[in-house]
Amino acid sequence: MTVEVPAHSTLAVDEAMIAALAASLGGPLLRPGGDGYDAARQIFNGMIDRRPALIARCTATGDVVKTVRFAREQGLVVSVRGGGHNVAGNAVCDGGLMIDLSPMKGIRVDPAARTVRAQAGLTWREFDRECQAFGLASTGGLISSTGIAGLTLGGGFGLLGRSYGMACDNLISADVVLADGTVVTASADEHADLFWGLRGGGGNFGVVTSFEYRLHPVGPILGGMLLYPHERAKDVLRAFREFNASAPDASSVFAVLMTTPEGAQVLALIVCYNGPIEQGEALLRPLRERTSPLDDLVAPIRYEQMQTLTDEGFPFGLQNYWKSEFLKKLPDEAIDLVVDRFAATPSPLSAVVLEQFGGAYRRVAPDATAFGHRDWDYNFLIISRWEDPADADRNVRWARDLWDAVRPFAAGAVYVNYLEGGQEGASRIRAAYGANYDRLVALKDRFDPTNFFRLNQNIQPGPRPNA
Numbered sequence: 001m002t003v004e005v006p007a008h009s010t011l012a013v014d015e016a017m018i019a020a021l022a023a024s025l026g027g028p029l030l031r032p033g034g035d036g037y038d039a040a041r042q043i044f045n046g047m048i049d050r051r052p053a054l055i056a057r058c059t060a061t062g063d064v065v066k067t068v069r070f071a072r073e074q075g076l077v078v079s080v081r082g083g084g085h086n087v088a089g090n091a092v093c094d095g096g097l098m099i100d101l102s103p104m105k106g107i108r109v110d111p112a113a114r115t116v117r118a119q120a121g122l123t124w125r126e127f128d129r130e131c132q133a134f135g136l137a138s139t140g141g142l143i144s145s146t147g148i149a150g151l152t153l154g155g156g157f158g159l160l161g162r163s164y165g166m167a168c169d170n171l172i173s174a175d176v177v178l179a180d181g182t183v184v185t186a187s188a189d190e191h192a193d194l195f196w197g198l199r200g201g202g203g204n205f206g207v208v209t210s211f212e213y214r215l216h217p218v219g220p221i222l223g224g225m226l227l228y229p230h231e232r233a234k235d236v237l238r239a240f241r242e243f244n245a246s247a248p249d250a251s252s253v254f255a256v257l258m259t260t261p262e263g264a265q266v267l268a269l270i271v272c273y274n275g276p277i278e279q280g281e282a283l284l285r286p287l288r289e290r291t292s293p294l295d296d297l298v299a300p301i302r303y304e305q306m307q308t309l310t311d312e313g314f315p316f317g318l319q320n321y322w323k324s325e326f327l328k329k330l331p332d333e334a335i336d337l338v339v340d341r342f343a344a345t346p347s348p349l350s351a352v353v354l355e356q357f358g359g360a361y362r363r364v365a366p367d368a369t370a371f372g373h374r375d376w377d378y379n380f381l382i383i384s385r386w387e388d389p390a391d392a393d394r395n396v397r398w399a400r401d402l403w404d405a406v407r408p409f410a411a412g413a414v415y416v417n418y419l420e421g422g423q424e425g426a427s428r429i430r431a432a433y434g435a436n437y438d439r440l441v442a443l444k445d446r447f448d449p450t451n452f453f454r455l456n457q458n459i460q461p462g463p464r465p466n467a
């Protein structure tokens, strides 16, 4: 059975009730035309231009409880915004109520226990800044303006992941506002089944207002970029693949085909060695000697600095269309094809990324968390980006054609946080969860049987008797 999932609902709510909601909240309730409304509805992907009827800028869990109850009583579609980074654009709805968590920035590190309690509006930059003040960190994404919430709920990988696992593997507990407005804490000891689903199942089960993570002593690290001209990309990617195949878990190297601001196509290796600097230098020496980078920008740096290294290249507001897939293998044929196709990209803003997995990701059983894609060495990501909305067709086509060409090497498994909004369909959501999908449907049946939280990569409740 397929259920229509509208991204909008119309507002037919009594003004007095809206005023009462507004008066009860700690943060402002924004409406079209009001101060701050347009800024609040803007998200990372400039292709998404939706107009919620109401935006609740929540400051605390109580605000979220009230907005969830209100939306439920009034039959409004809700969307939930953490950092607003997801390219699918599900953080914003048309005509419904957007629960905007971005004002919720509380964070408290417990240095002795090596844990942190972090509210859902934090970005990785804010999170890392505070944790690094204590010499600590946990796995987070590579671009520091990304929200901790959406990233963690979809799984969350990053440069520390081969050392410490996914962001969700470091989750100890989460406070969640459920679809009926009740608040629970989910952890290995309380609501353990919900806790399992939150670690990869996205926003399907409730609104998480804060996360508690395990931290690790991190930094300084050996990190930065090695740059090569596009003409040498095929050889360097072979060396990259061989280097990664035997590298220890402390080493993470991602490869990015991109265009410099000066217009030159290059291959960048993004390197992070999370261990003693001398050991990292010794490990990297053969790779540096074999590949002779055009520019060698790898040096001892603070982890926090590493996490902002590529930020400038990822501003909010560009047109974004992403396609991705885990790869079952990375043979020469795949490398050559990707390098050749990248040369024909219609936009200098586009990039192709090979994200290294393995290490600690693999040491967690595929059914231990809702995120189950633990076996693959690489995730392959096409970031198609351009400025003028009129250029959409050729940029989308380029990404789709490249993705089609790579299909013979694909694992049939996709990272939920890279899925498009809506167009990819239910089969791709299944591909994001594989064998864990049925258990997620059973959880949805228990925690959100009416699919109140549906503006996400939606796990639809199972068919109900008499429905």
Ligand SMILES: Cc1cc2nc3c(=O)[nH]c(=O)nc-3n(C[C@H](O)[C@H](O)[C@H](O)COP(=O)(O)OP(=O)(O)OC[C@H]3O[C@@H](n4cnc5c(N)ncnc54)[C@H](O)[C@@H]3O)c2cc1C
Pocket: 043, 044, 080, 081, 082, 083, 084, 085, 086, 087, 089, 090, 091, 092, 101, 120, 140, 141, 142, 143, 145, 146, 147, 148, 149, 150, 151, 152, 153, 154, 155, 156, 157, 158, 202, 203, 204, 206, 207, 208, 209, 314, 417, 418, 455, 456, 457
């Ligand atoms: C430039 C860029 C770089 C990225 N790099 C990485 C990376 O290195 N590693 C990685 O793993 N991923 C990466 N991603 C993908 C990223 O994990 C997702 O886009 C993620 O959803 C972003 O989280 P957010 O809170 O910013 O997003 P939002 O758009 O705010 O949220 C995405 C969805 O998550 C749900 N959600 C958000 N907050 C909550 C909450 N508190 N409670 C319940 N549901 C919620 C909602 O369904 C929402 O629609 C990157 C994305 C971009 C655009």
